[in-house]
Amino acid sequence: MGYEGKIYRPWTEANSLLIQTTLGCTNNKCTFCDMFMEQRFRIKGVDEIFRDIDQARQMYPHVESIFLIDGNVLAVKTGFLLQVLEKVATTFPECERIALYGGLNDFKRETADKLAQLKQAGLTMAYAGLESGDRVTLERFKKGMTPEQAVKGMDPGPLPAQIPGKVFGDNSVKEH
Numbered sequence: 001m002g003y004e005g006k007i008y009r010p011w012t013e014a015n016s017l018l019i020q021t022t023l024g025c026t027n028n029k030c031t032f033c034d035m036f037m038e039q040r041f042r043i044k045g046v047d048e049i050f051r052d053i054d055q056a057r058q059m060y061p062h063v064e065s066i067f068l069i070d071g072n073v074l075a076v077k078t079g080f081l082l083q084v085l086e087k088v089a090t091t092f093p094e095c096e097r098i099a100l101y102g103g104l105n106d107f108k109r110e111t112a113d114k115l116a117q118l119k120q121a122g123l124t125m126a127y128a129g130l131e132s133g134d135r136v137t138l139e140r141f142k143k144g145m146t147p148e149q150a151v152k153g154m155d156p157g158p159l160p161a162q163i164p165g166k167v168f169g170d171n172s173v174k175e176h
């Protein structure tokens with residue numbers, strides 16, 4: 001299996017098998033984050049992803065949970081993601097959870113119907129960083145998202161989302 005760059009996952013995915021589907025983050029500009037600074041966003045080739053899945057199958061006899069990395073895997077087109085999810089489902093029939101990172105904007109790029117397709121194909125959770133609901137704070141941090149988009153993104157329809165809260169800064173706690 002091949003992993004490129006630094007690898008991140010939420011602590012709740014500590015026991016998950018990691019399948020690298022993308023590299024980096026589609027935004028990669030947030031001023032507080034250096035996770036993928038050295039990495040330009042790209043989607044791995046489907047052959048490469050499938051090879052990693054097959055190799056993981058040979059290494060791990062029982063896998064209950066899979067986390068697709070890197071940042072913003074939900075930004076990938078639905079058709080591509082469905083191929084990956086279907087490959088995971090057929091290769092790891094015992095797997096009960098498949099999760100990934102997604103920007104709140106990424107939920108809105110998909111219709112509810114497409115999110116439902118992803119859920120049906122086995123995707124059980126998306127993690128998204130809200131960071132703030134304050135316009136000035138979002139602009140200051142270069143989050144690439146407006147408060148309105150953040151509010152819309154918090155209602156991702158059929159797909160459960162975990163949205164960790166963060167409090168940054170100093171004087172703007174109330175607005176934040």
Ligand code: SF4
Pocket residue numbers: 025026027028029030033034035036071103129143
């Ligand atoms: S969107 Fe997330 S991963 Fe990307 S730069 Fe911002 S905080 Fe970091």
